[in-house]
Amino acid sequence: MSELRSALDGLAEIDLAALSDDALLDLVAELSTAANRVAATLTSAVRAADHREAYRRDSAVSMKGWLHGSCRLAPAEATAIVSTGRRLERLPATAAAFTSGDITATHARVITRP
Numbered sequence: 602m603s604e605l606r607s608a609l610d611g612l613a614e615i616d617l618a619a620l621s622d623d624a625l626l627d628l629v630a631e632l633s634t635a636a637n638r639v640a641a642t643l644t645s646a647v648r649a650a651d652h653r654e655a656y657r658r659d660s661a662v663s664m665k666g667w668l669h670g671s672c673r674l675a676p677a678e679a680t681a682i683v684s685t686g687r688r689l690e691r692l693p694a695t696a697a698a699f700t701s702g703d704i705t706a707t708h709a710r711v712i713t714r715p
Contacts, residue, residue, distance in 0.1 A: 634702035641699040648686030688713035
């Protein structure tokens with residue numbers, strides 16, 4: 602995790618004004634894909650914690666409640682992440698597209714809605 606934090610620190614230090622238009626657009630595209638992959642990894646980790654009921658360690662009654670209380674996510678966002686993680690188990694192609702960064706969390710949510 603320290604490598605991830607270091608990489609994020611490095612990204613925050615990029616002088617955006619010094620980049621050419623092409624380099625700036627390339628950065629935006631790469632960051633978009635990376636954000637999708639991070640969201641997919643978060644969703645997978647939440648699903649694993651939900652499945653194990655790991656939230657009980659902190660006396661939470663649900664994964665949604667734990668995300669809201671411990672991660673300060675809005676209740677609707679917590680619900681969406683937990684629900685999407687559960688439904689992605691039945692849609693491996695969608696899960697793979699999300700994991701690779703080809704689709705966003707919003708896409709995954711819409712595709713997995715019942």
